[in-house]
Amino acid sequence: xxxxxxxxFIFTFGIISSVFDFIxxxxxxxxxxxxxxxxxxxxxxxxxxxxxxxxxxxxTPRPFVKSKPNQxxxxxxxxxxxLVVYLPFSPLKDxxxxxxxxxxxxxxxxxxxxxxxxxxxxxxxxxxxxxxxQRHFFFLKKFY
Numbered sequence: 073x074x075x076x077x078x079x080x081f082i083f084t085f086g087i088i089s090s091v092f093d094f095i096x097x098x099x100x101x102x103x104x105x106x107x108x109x110x111x112x113x114x115x116x117x118x119x120x121x122x123x124x125x126x127x128x129x130x131x132t133p134r135p136f137v138k139s140k141p142n143q144x145x146x147x148x149x150x151x152x153x154x155l156v157v158y159l160p161f162s163p164l165k166d167x168x169x170x171x172x173x174x175x176x177x178x179x180x181x182x183x184x185x186x187x188x189x190x191x192x193x194x195x196x197x198x199x200x201x202x203x204x205x206q207r208h209f210f211f212l213k214k215f216y
Contacts, residue, residue, distance in 0.1 A: 133200040
């Protein structure tokens with residue numbers, strides 16, 4: 073494996089993740105004026121869903137819509153994301169320190185996650201255009 077490729081990959085997608093973390097905090101604090109408990113709840117939901125969807129996007133150099141994930145991966149991510157959305161409405165919410173998020177806050181989370189995954193897909197396409205996967209991982213060539 074080429075460590076230079078791995079460094080570029082981690083740096084590129086790590087920066088995007090960090091920028092969206094700051095954007096999320098800004099929106100939650102200054103647009104929604106979320107209380108600490110609402111911030112905790114919204115951050116948990118947004119962070120887990122963003123991370124699971126990012127896995128689906130960056131797992132392959134092919135466009136997300138043209139690359140079907142393994143069914144077990146897809147269904148496990150769907151289950152985790154459904155559970156994460158349910159928890160703030162569940163009987164466990166008090167124990168976890170969550171509150172039921174307002175519909176407008178849920179919409180905000182959806183829009184943030186959507187913007188994040190769209191940017192990831194766009195950057196991924198440019199990244200692989202300039203950093204050929206076959207050049208770095210020649211053994212994967214037969215799979216693409």
